Amino acid sequence: MNVGDRVRVRTMNPPGHNRAPRYVRGHVGEVVRFVGDGRFPDESAVVGSAAHREDIVTVAFPSAELWGPDAHSGDRVHVDLFVSYLEQP
Amino acid sequence: MAYANDVGGMHGFGDLPEEHGPLFESVWEAQTFVLNQAFVAAGAYTLDEFRATMERIPPGEYYAMPYYERWLTALETLVGS
Amino acid sequence: MSADHHRNAELQARVNRLLDVAEARGVITRAGVDQRIEAFSDRVTARNGAEMIVRAWNSPEYRERLLADAGAAAAELGHVGGGFSSDIRLHAVANSAEVHNVIVCTLCSCYPVAWLGPPPAWYKSEAYRSRVVRDPRGVLAEFGLVVPDSTEVRVWDASAEARYIVVPERPEGAEALSEAEQVALVTRDCLIGTALPTVPARVREVT
Structure with missing residues (x-):
């Protein structure tokens, strides 16, 4: 996953802890930054510091992609997402 | 998911609260804030365990609670009291 | 009672x-x-963040380092962050004539505490967190900040362990002030993105 790639946030609804806000699930954005890695939250919420680590990227979503035509064109919302939350669009 | 914490895009939460006062309204709030940092730093639990515990507060109770009481409730669950 | x-x-x-x-x-x-x-x-107040911004205003080299690795740039000024969790990292996003940045955490209320101190009540409120991603311009207008149509608004939702700080532009007239006076212009809300630094009128008159 590289800066400039278009990605879609997986449509999902897991019963446990998860750090993909529901307003971006299923939506397409562009990777704009590699953040680093971090403990995978869904797992860390259960097993603590033994959780595996995973890469995190910042994805920029056009506001209209998230909220429809009422959104101000050109504005963007950036969300930091663990790479396993993402798929090819 | 989504739990009560996942509010991005939701309607109905009303106006922004006025804010001219101190960052902590009461001593217990500041103490709760510091205690959480200290327990995480000591490895008692991860921030994800803390957040997940808070998210499991049923939505009705969650929204009715003052902000730092949610923290306090999660702390009590995680470390006992 | x-x-x-x-x-x-x-x-x-x-x-x-x-x-x-x-x-x-x-x-x-x-x-x-x-x-x-x-x-x-x-010690742990928004003044720390303000000092970083003012240094960036006055040193292009520092600005470059701040935008590349804000945590290291903060440490240069003695503001060592992270602290209680090693996964917490700071990232600076710069305003320009074309871009205005504003930060939020919709899932909880992640905030650059180590560099700005604890967050204000409104930042933690469901009202701010629910609305600023959907209607950033409306929220900013309530703070008295009207962003021109031609300026792109970038909202940063801190959903992993990155923390964000906004680098506002230096307002006109501020160059005549000392660094300490410039620091006073950079309020906490400027670092969140819900305000812009302004130079008081009486200072502008004498410059």
């Missing part, structure tokens, strides 16, 4: 029990808790 006072006393009693647990387990003493709370009124 009013209902509020009673409720507060109840909550304080619950925290007192946790303070005992923390001390018994060797996590932190009561004196340690007091010291950290005191730090939020003198």
Whole structure:
């Protein structure tokens, strides 16, 4: 996953802890930054510091992609997402 | 998911609260804030365990609670009291 | 005793029990808790972030380092962040004529505490967190900040362990001020993105 790639946030609804806000699930954005890695939250919420680590990227979503035509064109919302939350669009 | 914490895009939460006062309204709030940092730093639990515990507060109770009481409730669950 | 006072006393009693647990387990003493709370009124405040911004205004090299690795740039000025969790990293996003940045955490209320101090009540509120991603311009207007149509608004939702700080542009007239005076212009809200630094009119008149 590289800066400039278009990605879609997986449509999902897991019963446990998860750090993909529901307003971006299923939506397409562009990777704009590699953040680093971090403990995978869904797992860390259960097993603590033994959780595996995973890469995190910042994805920029056009506001209209998230909220429809009422959104101000050109504005963007950036969300930091663990790479396993993402798929090819 | 989504739990009560996942509010991005939701309607109905009303106006922004006025804010001219101190960052902590009461001593217990500041103490709760510091205690959480200290327990995480000591490895008692991860921030994800803390957040997940808070998210499991049923939505009705969650929204009715003052902000730092949610923290306090999660702390009590995680470390006992 | 009013209902509020009673409720507060109840909550304080619950925290007192946790303070005992923390001390018994060797996590932190009561004196340690007091010291950290005191730090939020003198050392760990938005002034730290403001000092970083002003240094960036006055040194292009520092600005470059700030935008590349904000945590390291903060440490240069003695503001060592992270602290209680090594995964917490700072990232600076710069305003320009074309872009205005604003930060939020919709899932909880992640905030660059180590560099700005604890967050204000409105930042933690569901009202701010729910709306600023959907209608950033409306929220900013309530703060008295009207962003021109031609300027792109970038909202940064801190959903992993990155923390964000906004680098506002230096307002006209500020170049004539000392660094300390410039620091005073950069309020906490400027670092969140809900305000812009402004130079008081009487200063502008003499420059």
